[in-house]
Amino acid sequence: MAGAGAASGRRAGAFGRAVLKRAQKTDTSPRAALLPKLGEVFRTYGYEGASLTLITAATGLGKGSLYHLFPGGKQQMAAEVLTEIDQWFEREVFAPLRDSAEPHAGIAHMFRATDDYFRSGRRVCLVGVFALGAARDEFTDAVQGYFDRWREALAQALRRAGQARAEAMELSEDILAGMQGALVLARAADDHKIFSRALKRMAERVPKRVG
Amino acid sequence: MAGAGAASGRRAGAFGRAVLKRAQKTDTSPRAALLPKLGEVFRTYGYEGASLTLITAATGLGKGSLYHLFPGGKQQMAAEVLTEIDQWFEREVFAPLRDSAEPHAGIAHMFRATDDYFRSGRRVCLVGVFALGAARDEFTDAVQGYFDRWREALAQALRRAGQARAEAMELSEDILAGMQGALVLARAADDHKIFSRALKRMAERVPKRVG
DNA sequence: GTCTATATAGGGATAGAC
DNA sequence: GTCTATCCCTATATAGAC
Numbered sequence: 371m372a373g374a375g376a377a378s379g380r381r382a383g384a385f386g387r388a389v390l391k392r393a394q395k396t397d398t399s400p401r402a403a404l405l406p407k408l409g410e411v412f413r414t415y416g417y418e419g420a421s422l423t424l425i426t427a428a429t430g431l432g433k434g435s436l437y438h439l440f441p442g443g444k445q446q447m448a449a450e451v452l453t454e455i456d457q458w459f460e461r462e463v464f465a466p467l468r469d470s471a472e473p474h475a476g477i478a479h480m481f482r483a484t485d486d487y488f489r490s491g492r493r494v495c496l497v498g499v500f501a502l503g504a505a506r507d508e509f510t511d512a513v514q515g516y517f518d519r520w521r522e523a524l525a526q527a528l529r530r531a532g533q534a535r536a537e538a539m540e541l542s543e544d545i546l547a548g549m550q551g552a553l554v555l556a557r558a559a560d561d562h563k564i565f566s567r568a569l570k571r572m573a574e575r576v577p578k579r580v581g
Numbered sequence: 582m583a584g585a586g587a588a589s590g591r592r593a594g595a596f597g598r599a600v601l602k603r604a605q606k607t608d609t610s611p612r613a614a615l616l617p618k619l620g621e622v623f624r625t626y627g628y629e630g631a632s633l634t635l636i637t638a639a640t641g642l643g644k645g646s647l648y649h650l651f652p653g654g655k656q657q658m659a660a661e662v663l664t665e666i667d668q669w670f671e672r673e674v675f676a677p678l679r680d681s682a683e684p685h686a687g688i689a690h691m692f693r694a695t696d697d698y699f700r701s702g703r704r705v706c707l708v709g710v711f712a713l714g715a716a717r718d719e720f721t722d723a724v725q726g727y728f729d730r731w732r733e734a735l736a737q738a739l740r741r742a743g744q745a746r747a748e749a750m751e752l753s754e755d756i757l758a759g760m761q762g763a764l765v766l767a768r769a770a771d772d773h774k775i776f777s778r779a780l781k782r783m784a785e786r787v788p789k790r791v792g
Numbered sequence: 793g794t795c796t797a798t799a800t801a802g803g804g805a806t807a808g809a810c
Numbered sequence: 811g812t813c814t815a816t817c818c819c820t821a822t823a824t825a826g827a828c
Contacts, residue, residue: 423821546766548759568758644805
């Protein structure tokens with residue numbers, strides 16, 4: 371779930387489907403199926419804590435198979451997981467924020483998709499976990515880009531919704547920080563409702579549509 | 582720095598000083614001097630990533646010395662670091678929130694002390710780092726207690742400042758989450774100003790004193 | 793493409809000299 | 811109280827059989 375490709379393969383001949391797949395960069399190779407499982411291991415144990423033993427247990431594959439699929443080892447696994455996460459957010463969150471005709475709809479969609487993705491607070495943010503640790507320096511671009519493009523897309527939607535430039539910048543920063551912090555607090559207290567409450571309050575801080 | 586004991590040993594005879602030390606639990610043993618250095622290693626590399634090799638480099642002590650001082654190994658080191666952090670916040674942040682005659686003064690003091698402690702965003706929160714990783718389960722009480730008592734002390738100050746019970750609970754949660762999230766974003770973007778901006782905006786969300 | 797060795801390095805931890 | 815030397819285990823990674 372939450373992975374790429376859930377929306378593919380709907381109605382197309384063999385040729386059309388292949389084109390579609392390439393166009394959307396949907397990967398049906400065995401590696402693609404592993405990425406969500408790898409993601410959960412990195413999320414739970416962090417980059418350093420995610421040992422190959424834990425990874426073999428989570429994936430059901432031996433080390434030999436893993437290195438066959440990811441010759442670059444753990445680093446490549448994490449890099450591909452980050453790429454997949456980025457693509458998911460680009461499609462499900464950033465693009466709607468930028469493209470939806472009605473900016474409030476895009477913002478509402480962001481809150482829904484985010485709540486889903488983080489399982490209403492039961493799941494932490496892998497990019498946040500990496501950002502806080504030493505792994506940040508090994509995955510700088512992915513970590514910076516994720517938050518940067520999220521903030522930028524959200525600020526743009528807020529501006530389109532009528533907010534002044536400075537206020538849109540500030541509120542987008544507040545909302546992103548509020549979500550990340552709520553994930554920290556939720557996991558610290560082992561109480562996922564902290565995240566739901568925070569999401570709700572942040573949605574309320576978005577100025578309503580005039581008229 | 583930012584550790585315990587900076588305020589001790591000011592003006593007291595040998596006996597008075599000893600009493601003072603015990604009363605404040607100020608520890609002048611060599612172990613106490615190591616805790617800040619250990620803290621920085623755990624903060625930077627996380628619990629799993631903080632290898633004894635890194636720790637020996639940061640402290641200038643060999644493994645033998647470290648195990649002489651901390652027979653419980655890495656676990657004990659981390660536990661004592663967490664205790665020291667907790668004591669520092671209890672003294673510099675939680676107690677002022679609870680005890681200051683003027684609640685707004687306690688809250689203002691919290692923002693100043695927090696800005697200092699996190700070096701205006703250049704430093705991440707060790708408790709937050711632990712909370713997000715697998716170490717949380719090994720240090721549950723310390724991790725839960727830290728955020729819990731902070732939130733509780735802040736909510737109490739907000740109530741004393743005139744806020745309704747429910748609003749005080751919500752705002753205290755927002756402020757804690759906002760700070761933690763801002764530390765994540767600041768480190769992700771490698772831009773500590775994100776934290777300062779967030780602190781300022783959160784201070785503005787605290788209702789002003791009436792009159 | 794998957795597995796079972798195996799190689800090599802680094803992990804945490806201990807013993808014992810000084 | 812500090813060091814060096816060492817133990818044993820687990821880490822990542824590779825080779826090669828199937």
